[in-house]
Amino acid sequence: VTQESRPVRTAAIIAVGSELLTPFRSDTNSLAITGRLNEIGIEVASKQIVGDDPRDLATAVTAALERADLVVVTGGLGPTSDDVTRPTIARMLDLPLEENGEVLERIRQRFAGRGLAMPEINRGQAMVPRGATALANANGTAPGLWIKVEHRRVLLLPGPPREMQPMLDVVVREYLAPSSGNMRLYRRVIKIAGRAESYVETLAQPVYSRWLAADPRISTSILAAPGQIELHLGIRSDSADRARMSLERAIGQLKAVLGLDIFTDDGQSLEEVVGGLLRARGWRIAVAESCTGGLTSSRLTDVPGSSDYVDRAAVTYSNRAKVEWLGVPEDLIRDHGAVSEEVAGAMAIGVREGAGVEVGIGISGIAGPGGGTEAKPVGTVVIAVAWDGGQRVQAFRFAGGRAQVKFQSSQAALDMVRRWLLEQPQSAGRRA
Amino acid sequence: VTQESRPVRTAAIIAVGSELLTPFRSDTNSLAITGRLNEIGIEVASKQIVGDDPRDLATAVTAALERADLVVVTGGLGPTSDDVTRPTIARMLDLPLEENGEVLERIRQRFAGRGLAMPEINRGQAMVPRGATALANANGTAPGLWIKVEHRRVLLLPGPPREMQPMLDVVVREYLAPSSGNMRLYRRVIKIAGRAESYVETLAQPVYSRWLAADPRISTSILAAPGQIELHLGIRSDSADRARMSLERAIGQLKAVLGLDIFTDDGQSLEEVVGGLLRARGWRIAVAESCTGGLTSSRLTDVPGSSDYVDRAAVTYSNRAKVEWLGVPEDLIRDHGAVSEEVAGAMAIGVREGAGVEVGIGISGIAGPGGGTEAKPVGTVVIAVAWDGGQRVQAFRFAGGRAQVKFQSSQAALDMVRRWLLEQPQSAGRRA
Numbered sequence: 001v002t003q004e005s006r007p008v009r010t011a012a013i014i015a016v017g018s019e020l021l022t023p024f025r026s027d028t029n030s031l032a033i034t035g036r037l038n039e040i041g042i043e044v045a046s047k048q049i050v051g052d053d054p055r056d057l058a059t060a061v062t063a064a065l066e067r068a069d070l071v072v073v074t075g076g077l078g079p080t081s082d083d084v085t086r087p088t089i090a091r092m093l094d095l096p097l098e099e100n101g102e103v104l105e106r107i108r109q110r111f112a113g114r115g116l117a118m119p120e121i122n123r124g125q126a127m128v129p130r131g132a133t134a135l136a137n138a139n140g141t142a143p144g145l146w147i148k149v150e151h152r153r154v155l156l157l158p159g160p161p162r163e164m165q166p167m168l169d170v171v172v173r174e175y176l177a178p179s180s181g182n183m184r185l186y187r188r189v190i191k192i193a194g195r196a197e198s199y200v201e202t203l204a205q206p207v208y209s210r211w212l213a214a215d216p217r218i219s220t221s222i223l224a225a226p227g228q229i230e231l232h233l234g235i236r237s238d239s240a241d242r243a244r245m246s247l248e249r250a251i252g253q254l255k256a257v258l259g260l261d262i263f264t265d266d267g268q269s270l271e272e273v274v275g276g277l278l279r280a281r282g283w284r285i286a287v288a289e290s291c292t293g294g295l296t297s298s299r300l301t302d303v304p305g306s307s308d309y310v311d312r313a314a315v316t317y318s319n320r321a322k323v324e325w326l327g328v329p330e331d332l333i334r335d336h337g338a339v340s341e342e343v344a345g346a347m348a349i350g351v352r353e354g355a356g357v358e359v360g361i362g363i364s365g366i367a368g369p370g371g372g373t374e375a376k377p378v379g380t381v382v383i384a385v386a387w388d389g390g391q392r393v394q395a396f397r398f399a400g401g402r403a404q405v406k407f408q409s410s411q412a413a414l415d416m417v418r419r420w421l422l423e424q425p426q427s428a429g430r431r432a
Numbered sequence: 433v434t435q436e437s438r439p440v441r442t443a444a445i446i447a448v449g450s451e452l453l454t455p456f457r458s459d460t461n462s463l464a465i466t467g468r469l470n471e472i473g474i475e476v477a478s479k480q481i482v483g484d485d486p487r488d489l490a491t492a493v494t495a496a497l498e499r500a501d502l503v504v505v506t507g508g509l510g511p512t513s514d515d516v517t518r519p520t521i522a523r524m525l526d527l528p529l530e531e532n533g534e535v536l537e538r539i540r541q542r543f544a545g546r547g548l549a550m551p552e553i554n555r556g557q558a559m560v561p562r563g564a565t566a567l568a569n570a571n572g573t574a575p576g577l578w579i580k581v582e583h584r585r586v587l588l589l590p591g592p593p594r595e596m597q598p599m600l601d602v603v604v605r606e607y608l609a610p611s612s613g614n615m616r617l618y619r620r621v622i623k624i625a626g627r628a629e630s631y632v633e634t635l636a637q638p639v640y641s642r643w644l645a646a647d648p649r650i651s652t653s654i655l656a657a658p659g660q661i662e663l664h665l666g667i668r669s670d671s672a673d674r675a676r677m678s679l680e681r682a683i684g685q686l687k688a689v690l691g692l693d694i695f696t697d698d699g700q701s702l703e704e705v706v707g708g709l710l711r712a713r714g715w716r717i718a719v720a721e722s723c724t725g726g727l728t729s730s731r732l733t734d735v736p737g738s739s740d741y742v743d744r745a746a747v748t749y750s751n752r753a754k755v756e757w758l759g760v761p762e763d764l765i766r767d768h769g770a771v772s773e774e775v776a777g778a779m780a781i782g783v784r785e786g787a788g789v790e791v792g793i794g795i796s797g798i799a800g801p802g803g804g805t806e807a808k809p810v811g812t813v814v815i816a817v818a819w820d821g822g823q824r825v826q827a828f829r830f831a832g833g834r835a836q837v838k839f840q841s842s843q844a845a846l847d848m849v850r851r852w853l854l855e856q857p858q859s860a861g862r863r864a
Binding site: 018019021023024027028032043048049059060063078081139160221230232292293295296298300302304306307315368369370371 | 452454455456459464480492633641662728730736737738787832
């Protein structure tokens with residue numbers, strides 16, 4: 001495949017899979033694809049989802065080719081009979097399918113690497129439409145396909161995200177970016193914890209409404225995600241330096257009104273931010289959680305390298321575990337109840353001292369749907385942060401179902417740790 | 433609007449809004465719409481997302497009307513200039529827009545209720561295509577619209593879910609259900625753990641391929657989700673009893689070939705299934721996890737009521753935590769390494785005995801990206817299940833990034849517990 005002289009400006013995305021037409025699944029690949037295409041200045045004009053039906057797929061691709069310079073199809077490249085993408089596209093573009101020896105060998109080797117013979121059914125994945133370029137799949141058997149259709153392009157990608165994404169990166173870098181010109185879309189994502197959307201909007205709207213008239217124009221959208229409010233800033237520019245400067249200036253204006261409520265101006269997760277703050281101080285953390293059931297610890301350990309600063313976590317659903325592992329005095333639980341400032345504080349102190357680390361978290365609450373009382377309804381959660389010589393305890397009342405209460409509780413706990421860490425000097429050294 | 437004699441069997445859904453073509457937002461309305469339509473036997477044949485662009489919307493509606501009996505359009509009914517749905521549909525169907533006094537009065541009253549005069553811009557929302565029926569909006573100003581196009585139907589709904597949903601309920605109840613006959617779509621979701629897609633397909637395909645020719649026909653799709661393979665069965669029938677019987681017979685045939693690899697035939701999550709098995713025996717569980725960082729415990733406690741059978745969990749990233757909380761002998765870690773059958777087994781035994789419960793899980797592994805060695809590369813995970821008088825230990829090598837290794841490890845651990853529990857009689861009573 002050679003570099004194309006005619007630049008690709010618009011794309012249409014088609015996701016294939018009958019399961020995506022049920023009430024249970026939504027297409028998430030298209031979001032990642034849109035993001036990567038936007039980065040090199042390609043706008044997405046339409047997205048469509050069709051079932052495992054050759055006729056519907058052909059109709060969708062035909063319409064998409066009329067609208068867009070690039071048609072991206074994800075899914076339906078598997079080895080089974082309901083994987084219709086490869087034969088359907090080949091037929092509608094009138095390209096004969098030919099077995100590709102190199103692709104076949106790669107599939108064989110993938111099975112051989114796990115000590116298996118390639119099942120005969122996977123042979124079909126080595127069939128490549130004449131003139132198409134097969135794209136190696138580092139994480140699965142289905143190759144991607146890159147096809148020129150006169151001055152348009154068709155890109156077929158596997159459905160599983162971890163197979164799709166590396167392939168998309170290659171296509172963007174090698175086939176699309178070189179002919180895309182210098183115009184790029186630059187984005188920054190700012191996230192705010194512990195505030196309602198209306199609070200953020202009231203402070204931020206007077207700031208970002210001015211940017212619409214600026215040159216270059218900065219577009220902003222505000223988005224209420226679980227446990228956080230996000231501001232998405234975007235700017236189209238042919239100069240990376242100028243775009244970065246404009247975005248930095250804009251972010252500075254937002255920080256002037258929102259202050260420490262902003263936990264990232266670069267799209268990081270809260271667990272990444274907390275991990276970075278701990279690492280910068282050389283400190284470690286231990287977690288004692290009840291109603292969150294391990295979610296706080298699981299989020300902290302989602303970050304690569306987190307074993308450097310996460311020492312341990314205790315999920316103490318039973319009161320006995322609170323006593324045995326954390327040293328929470330039994331009479332404290334009896335007198336105040338497990339969901340109380342006293343017990344959450346004792347959990348944070350107990351897990352920190354037992355682990356011999358700098359920071360401890362204690363979380364106790366009622367995730368629901370059962371277990372609520374009039375005084376402590378479902379959603380009541382008490383969170384404590386403990387350090388050498390001090391602690392902070394805060395009570396919350398979260399709305400939503402069990403999953404929402406769990407997530408918001410872990411978010412509030414991580415945010416309390418973040419705010420406390422920001423007050424501690426980086427050069428403090430170990431305090432355990 | 434009168435009841436229609438010709439039943440609606442297929443639908444296409446179009447979501448309108450340029451924000452739905454960015455990397456940050458996905459269309460969730462279509463899931464709710466699909467669920468409601470499926471209930472009365474209407475299948476969704478395609479979903480599309482277009483921006484606030486009259487030409488793109490008209491193209492999408494034209495294609496949808498060729499494919500489906502019912503076209504549902506959500507979004508773009510607001511009062512501003514980028515709300516293109518109403519005028520675009522009226523123009524393409526050649527229906528003049530006429531001001532509807534009743535609708536105008538409702539909008540006026542909505543503003544008056546908050547002590548406001550109706551802004552002139554909202555007057556456009558009272559424009560109704562000739563022959564269309566306006567649908568009252570209890571939660572906003574934009575009315576929905578129900579339009580007959582020969583033997584097809586077009587339904588326009590507002591984008592905000594809380595405005596869309598009540599209107600959809602009215603349309604389903606009053607316009608669609610009466611002419612839908614008794615025909616309904618019945619579904620069952622079967623999930624398999626611990627097996628590759630090709631293995632499941634090889635065994636299941638000869639079974640479900642026969643159903644296509646059966647009467648009533650059962651459609652099947654196979655889906656590789658993280659850590660599990662799913663088979664989605666669907667049947668259209670005018671008799672709930674007959675549909676249920678057909679589905680039960682079909683599931684029986686799948687069980688005959690897939691056996692205990694099937695962990696649910698009714699869409700349950702693995703953590704729900706394990707919880708149900710524990711509850712049926714009156715047993716409790718304790719978890720000791722290292723590389724999964726709390727994910728196994730968090731999944732178990734995602735299930736409402738899980739505090740009945742989850743006693744505690746230890747996330748022992750540090751070796752010291754393994755020794756102190758779980759009683760893992762230090763020399764075991766020194767001699768065999770933390771990721772070993774010996775240490776995973778000792779973790780499961782230690783957490784179980786410490787908690788005094790019937791079942792213990794121990795998980796130790798290397799989630800990556802760092803920490804791998806030649807002998808124990810990233811993805812090496814050892815899992816143990818311990819009970820009174822016995823244990824099972826199994827070593828795995830999982831592919832993928834940190835998140836995939838974490839999830840697959842928790843899935844394998846829960847599946848080991850499930851398989852062991854299935855061998856234990858339900859009437860066993862407490863064994864601690």
